[in-house]
Amino acid sequence: MVGDIHVKGLGLSFPQQNGIHEVLRDVDFVIHSKEFLVLFGPGQCGKTVLMEAIAGLLPPTAGSVEDAQGSPLRTQELCMVFQKYALFPWKTCRQNIELPMKFKGVPKQARRKRAADLIHLVGLDGFEHSYPRQLSGGMKQRVAIAAAYAKECPLLLFDEPFGALDAQTRLQMEQELVRIWQQEQKTVVLITNSIDEALLLGDRILVLAGSPSSILEEYDLREFPRPRSLSDRPLLNLRQSILDRGFFENEGGGDLRCE
Amino acid sequence: MNGFSERAAPRRLLRLLPLLSLLAFLSVWHLAALCTDLLATPLDTAKALAGMLFFPTSKVTLLHHVWASLCRVLAAYALAIAAGVLLGVLFGWSRRFHDYCYPIFELLRPIPPIAWIPLIIMWLGIGEPSKIAVCFIGSVVPILVNTYFGVSRLDPTYLKSAKILGAGQRALLTHVILPGALPSILTGMKVALSSGWVCVIAAEMIAARKGLGYLIIRSMESGDMVHILVAMILIGSVNFLFSWLFSKLEGVVCPW
Incomplete structure (x- = not known):
């Protein structure tokens, strides 16, 4: 059990030809246990870099990511779903989902059973033996999500998982993600550049922007009942007030180069 | 149109x-x-081929010659796959090993395998090992290069994803790196097989008692055109057969 996770004074810079490019500075926030936290920011603001730092794929230049006991997160405790569905094309849907369990040493019988349950959970019955190239974008992302769930870890990180999907599929996937999250009781951190996605999904929304980026604002949405709809008046009001703050207006479009 | x-x-x-x-x-x-x-006319060639199947040419029948060459090629091929895949993965996997050893490989690589024949005969004599060694040199290079290419071109997202999913070094190799590089390795193996045939014919032309290359050079010395043509056609057909088998194999091993 990880409990609350503290991101403390996190900074990340990359060397470049003309000096150092600072992507993140003094990023401070807490991820509460079992919550659905959304990190909302413009494109290229260092969201992916932040997520990879939390996942332990990138060592931070400053600060740390710690669990409640003050020790760094271990890979066993978390899983990440990548923006580009990182399924292994040489493995079938079921093999992809079984893989994290195989790495853990789960016996074959148990693996099969859990994989079948997960395939059912993400609505892919009948596609067990399909290879990723035979699946649509939405289905691939479902497999990736199921594989992340198969790892049985308390913390799940989603890096713009639905960015490449069409609007219809996206909405459906978002609703399903909430349903699965409610069912499976995990801590979820999701990155998005869509304000609507943030409003529909988050218990809390953290706004990440600036150059270098840091957390500019926090919104608590826990009193908004689920399932949410973007036509709900209070949600629309909140949406307007976030947009009115104009967080991304000084960004100058594609002026930021993080990744 | x-x-x-x-x-x-x-x-x-x-x-x-x-x-x-x-x-x-x-x-x-x-x-x-x-x-x-x-x-010689195609008909004469076909007649000669049929005759050679039953009557020995240079002491053995035609199938024996084919078999002799085939054994050399396949023995060298097996060794080349083992060595080529191993070194290719190492080159793609370990930055340090790559930096230390790749320059040596780059230096040796452009030397045509056939140019090695004299040296190899001085080292190993004119028996089977020397022919296998020449074929090995010809086959190992394409396998190594393609394996290395396949491993180094692997999308880093796959590696990240595997790490996040909890893969150790060994699991990374067997579940991600090797299957990810497999299409490229198979391409290398395909090229290596025909390259192996080139080398075996060349090696047999210089020192051998049987084999298709020996048959060609022997027939040239006796001015026997049909036999040259028969040997050439067989080399072509055997190679064609292997390419065909390979394309079937690819679909079975890499169904994705």
Whole structure:
């Protein structure tokens, strides 16, 4: 059990030809246990870099990511779903989902059973033996999500998982993600550049922007009942007030180069 | 426009096309043989081939010659796959090993395998090992290069994802790196097989008692054109057979 996770004074810079490019500075926030936290920011603001730092794929230049006991997160405790569905094309849907369990040493019988349950959970019955190239974008992302769930870890990180999907599929996937999250009781951190996605999904929304980026604002949405709809008046009001703050207006479009 | 004309042509005719082109080739060959004395006719060649299947040429029958060459090629091929895949993965996997050893490989690589023959004969004599060694040099290079290419071109997202999913070094190798590089490795193996054949023929032309390369050089010395043609046709056919087997194999091993 990880409990609350503290991101403390996190900074990340990359060397470049003309000096150092600072992507993140003094990023401070807490991820509460079992919550659905959304990190909302413009494109290229260092969201992916932040997520990879939390996942332990990138060592931070400053600060740390710690669990409640003050020790760094271990890979066993978390899983990440990548923006580009990182399924292994040489493995079938079921093999992809079984893989994290195989790495853990789960016996074959148990693996099969859990994989079948997960395939059912993400609505892919009948596609067990399909290879990723035979699946649509939405289905691939479902497999990736199921594989992340198969790892049985308390913390799940989603890096713009639905960015490449069409609007219809996206909405459906978002609703399903909430349903699965409610069912499976995990801590979820999701990155998005869509304000609507943030409003529909988050218990809390953290706004990440600036150059270098840091957390500019926090919104608590826990009193908004689920399932949410973007036509709900209070949600629309909140949406307007976030947009009115104009967080991304000084960004100058594609002026930021993080990744 | 090409697609249109193909659609317009009857399907049955399209299936016959390879046969027709083969027939055309044989007729041109036949005409050339009749008009000049530079070639034996296809029919004479076929007759000779049939005869050689049962009556020994240079002490053994034709299938024996094929078998002799084939054994050399396949022995070298097995060694080349083992060594090529191992080194290729190491080059792609370990930055340090790559930096230390790749320059040496780059230096040796452009030397044609056939240029190694004299040195290898001085080292290993004229027995089987020297022929296998020449074939090995010819086969290992394409396998190594393609394996290295496949491993180093692997999308880093796969590696990240595997790490996040909890893969250790060994699992990373067996579940991600090797299957990810497999299509590229197979390409290398395909090239290596024909390269191995080139080398075995060359090696047999220099020092051998049997084999297809020996048959060609022997027939040249005795001015026996049909036998040269028979050996050439067999080399072509065996290679063709292997390429065909390979394309079948690819679908089985890499169904994705």
